[in-house]
Amino acid sequence: MTSQYPTLEQMGITSFDNISRYSLRREVRADVLKVYYHRPSGSFLSRSKKFTYARPKSNVAVEFQKTAEWHQLEDTSPVLRQALVELHALLQPAEVAAGDKASLQDTKQQLLADLEHMERVMKDKLDELRRQIDALK
Template identity: 55%
Template sequence: MSDYPTLEEMGITSFDEITRYSLRRERDVDVLKIYYQRPKGSLRSRSKKFSFARPRKSIPLEFRGLAEWKDLKDSSPTLQKAVEELSRLTRPETVPSNQDLRTQFLEELDHLEKVMNAKIGELRRQIEELK
């Protein structure tokens, strides 16, 4: 029996390589992203993203932008269990400083920029092939 059954059900097996995770909300979906420490040159992905749909609520559209709407505790039970397991796995020992957060955001921004540039280059090559 595993210590992390929910993560295993989600297809995660490299527990020792998990470094951190992030959780955000995109409209009516919770997005969990798990980051891995991979050896240099590894072909395996450095992160995995999971989306969990939130149940539709009968809340009028004009109220959905308010803080109360964002604070609803209606996320998926699977997501809640996964976050609890990830918290045990990553055990943040200290609260990250502003400098740590700044560094993390800059790293994520650099990664996003590389991904976007690669995608733009790929699309440009495809367009050129159509000529």
Template identity: 55%
Template sequence: MSDYPTLEEMGITSFEDISKYSLRRQSDADVLKIYYKRPKGSLLSRSKKFTFAHPRKSIPLQFRSGEKWDSLKDSSPRLQSAVAELKKLTAEPAALPPEDLKARFLEDLNHLETVVNSKIDELRRQIENMK
């Protein structure tokens, strides 16, 4: 039996490659994105996205946009279980020293720069192909 049954049910098998995850709320769903450590040139995806629909509630429309509506939204039990397993997988043993923290921020910044530049290049190619 696996230590991460929910993640396994979701089709995730390379637990040791998971580097981080993010969770965001959209109007009608929670979106969980799992990021992987991959070597340069790898053809495997660097992330996977999972969407969990919010359960429907019979609450009057005028209350749905308010503060109280947000507190009434329930996350999927499967999502809660997956996040608990991801927290175990990505738990940091202790606070990083400032040097390591600086290196991590620089690494994140470099990754962001690569992603943005890649997207800009893709958009430029699409524009060029419009002629």
């Protein structure tokens, strides 16, 4: 049976149900992923695990003010990117459950307000174009 989160398993994370959140920060030339767990008080298990990924460097030619210059560009690790995708997928249902119907209602109201605004703008623009056409006659 294959795991739903193979990258996390390769990193040594096996108790997926206990993950509460994660954080990502940058230190000098590395990305640091920290995974936090729900643990009962008095537990001897760690409350978090820290993973450090060095950022590889590559030189890329960039045209800047009509002069070719080389800039050091850094990219994130593909393993880190995949781990973030898996963590997001793992924690997303918890985020949706934590959000209540009020936030969904707020989103709906905002979308309706945006739609009404767009309709007013389009109506005004069409009226303006009609006035311009009438002025040409």
